[in-house]
Amino acid sequence: MSKPKELDFFIEGRNWERGVDWYRGHFDPVMPVRGESSPNYTADPYLPGVPERMANVIPDAKLIFMVRDPVERVRANWIHTYSNRVEDRPLREAVLDPQAEYLARSRYHHQLSRFLEHYAMERILVLDQDELLEDRRATLVRVWQFLEVRDTVWREAFNIKRLESGERRRKTRLGRYVSGRVSQSTWRHLRGHRPFSTPFLQSEMDDELRAEVADRLRDDVERFRALTGRRFERWSV
Numbered sequence: 550m551s552k553p554k555e556l557d558f559f560i561e562g563r564n565w566e567r568g569v570d571w572y573r574g575h576f577d578p579v580m581p582v583r584g585e586s587s588p589n590y591t592a593d594p595y596l597p598g599v600p601e602r603m604a605n606v607i608p609d610a611k612l613i614f615m616v617r618d619p620v621e622r623v624r625a626n627w628i629h630t631y632s633n634r635v636e637d638r639p640l641r642e643a644v645l646d647p648q649a650e651y652l653a654r655s656r657y658h659h660q661l662s663r664f665l666e667h668y669a670m671e672r673i674l675v676l677d678q679d680e681l682l683e684d685r686r687a688t689l690v691r692v693w694q695f696l697e698v699r700d701t702v703w704r705e706a707f708n709i710k711r712l713e714s715g716e717r718r719r720k721t722r723l724g725r726y727v728s729g730r731v732s733q734s735t736w737r738h739l740r741g742h743r744p745f746s747t748p749f750l751q752s753e754m755d756d757e758l759r760a761e762v763a764d765r766l767r768d769d770v771e772r773f774r775a776l777t778g779r780r781f782e783r784w785s786v
Contacts (some may be wrong), residue, residue: 551575551585588595591660617678619655658773671676
């Protein structure tokens, strides 16, 4: 996997202008299978053109689309942006803003359909986050088999849960300045301490807001279920 893991290469205005050689330089050329993980690739129409650029550079790529309960994803997205000082508005105001990305990123059918314009469904593996959390070994075996690599690999590090939403702190203005100027490994050591971050109240969705978000996502969720042939029975929509 690339370091950092989120290269955001196929996004115009982020790293696309750096060129393919810049992208290639983040991978070990000896490795037969190489990958990266950029959630921003599924933020159409706010970050458009990703599937087209990707198919032009890597037409034979295999893609893994990780999804979760779309309503819970909206709240987690707000926690992420608020903690990084990208967002200042309270939860309700932010996620219901029609100009914001929160709901669009949870419209999985729309996001997946954009990639299906350029990649066959056989080249895309859809995973539910709950599968990785609750049945990690079997889920990773599915990933290895999808990638056609050895499927007996296991490391104790695979049992470790990384930063969870409930553990996030909000960057201070100093923290936001510093985080953009140090390596990710350095920032991981700093982010949990003052004066770089402070605790904040992670608002819950009340029943009214949850129902409104679910209503706005319901049609897309049903199309996503039909497209993938999966029920996602534990989702709240």
